[in-house]
Amino acid sequence: MRKMANIATQAAQALLANKGRALLTILGIVIGIASVIALLGIGQGASNSITGRIATLGNSTLTVVPGGSAAAGLEGGGGGGGQADQNSSSGMPFTSMAGSSLSEKDLAELQATERHPSIRAVAGVVSASTILEIHGHQQRVPLTGVTPAYFSIYGLKAQHGRLLGDEDAKEKRLVLGSQVAADLYGGDDPTGRQIKVEGQEFTIVGVLAASEESAFRNPNDQLYIPAAVAMERLGIKNYGSLVVQAAGDGQVGLAAAEARTTLLETHAIADPKLADFSILSPQDLVAVTQQVAGTLTALLTSIAAISLVVGGIGIMNIMLVSVTERTREIGLRKAVGAKTRDILFQFLLEAVILTLAGSALGILLGFGVGDLAGTLLGFPPVITPRAIALAIVVAAAVGLVFGLYPAAKAARLNPIDALRYG
């Protein structure tokens, strides 16, 4: 309708006539929208960043951990194949994983790959930590007992010497992560040297090439010894976890099912709900991580949304003042033919234009704040079109809700009284 366009022009002119006030009026909305946009962006960015790091675990590896519930396994930090964090906090040099249900037999059964076409390789892992003297400083270093397949599953290659093989199973032999080797020997090749671990002399057989860190495990700062030797040192009989590599990316689900069936069988458990182990896939971790990130984002965003309500109340206040100041103008408009709904429309539109302008500025500010926060936090914020659409819709709704009362007040004015006002 042409009249609507005419009135919209009047609304825009009224706002432009008082730019300074308009800007102050929308400040609350600008800050509210900026917080929402920045927080949504940071939340999504964090989620993407963690998901990306989990992806470096490899899409085809599964981790079998002791304990019945997958959630319990996650809390123990064992998802990536090492319980180093958990154990290093206990304060003892060699910490056992007493009560693990993952035996030598389980490993052997899973390794019988001719019966499990979806499983390519399996490695047993025992995680602990030890203290090494590096340049005169005592330093706690994660120690991982592994079976030979471990290196191939995680794509770890030797830079010097060789990796641990079956022939090393009972020997006090050791492979160094690249970082540990650099800390201890600089750039030199330490192959063949002896190193004291817990009072025992170990022979260094190789050094790993530097490898990318994953979410839960830094392969470069570890010592690797044969799993059997680690178990003997720790006085345990079972693995802390088993790492299962599926035959291909598409076979992770099948591999998990095969591993589950085999382990239930060897453990003689009939009801899968009573399983004394859990099988974790990177997908599970991604799902849980995204759920946690989503919950946190929602919480923070709802706090930011409160500032939008405060901003809306600010708009309502200024609009009420404006209606009072413009009483004569409203009376005049009515005298020259404005209907009640024309006045209502104009003032409502002024409120919505204000909040939409506020949301536009807020979105820009939100990008800025998000970028800054991303720089500080070390990952890029991800501001989705959906977040922007949400900001615009919410801002318009705030304008409608908080503009309604002042607009209704303006529309209800009696033109005779309004013209006499002041």
Add this chain to the structure above:
Amino acid sequence: MQPLIELLQVTKTYQSGPEKLQALKGIDLAVARGEFVAITGPSGSGKSTLMHILGLLDTPTAGTYLLNGQDVTRISKGRQAEMRNREIGFVFQQFNLLPRATVLENVLLPTVYDNAPPPVARAREVIEMVGLGDHIRHKGNQLSGGQMQRVAIARALIMGPALLLADEPTGNLDSVTSLEIMELFRMANRRGTTVVLITHEPDIARLADRTVELRDGRITHRARGGRR
């Protein structure tokens, strides 16, 4: 010929607390097309109430108001607004311009509520007519009182109304400017607009074709104007 305005036994009663205040006590008034009528009377005589009823800003408590032969006594507020927009132009004592809007924007104000694009050419014409052709881009608050009232007259005429209602239009102006403004009303009147002017100043009332004197809500005196 059908008069433009016909009031038949119009009364207006205000309830003020427990007391009833009768502002108009049975007004009979006819204004012919093309007339220039002044309504005079002391303050409290009911002339403002009469003007509000004539301007469709208020409705009578009893009686009948025929505007242009149409009974407008009890039409809806929306219809009143439409009639005010198309048939009536208002000029106020306080000018009531939008201070931050230009002369052109002020004159175009009534056209906002017409379902048509702004008739800018027509606005220029009316502004030229009231003698403000050089001030078209000036802001409302950059004008003198006389100039503001000229803008208000242009605004009242933009929609080409049948009736121009002026409420003490010279109340805030010096005598020379007052006469200039009255000359504009005469000009509009010569071009066919019926003018009803409310004033308490006898010198101004005398410039009309006819005066109607109001006292305590009743018409007490009717006279032909002294101008011609």
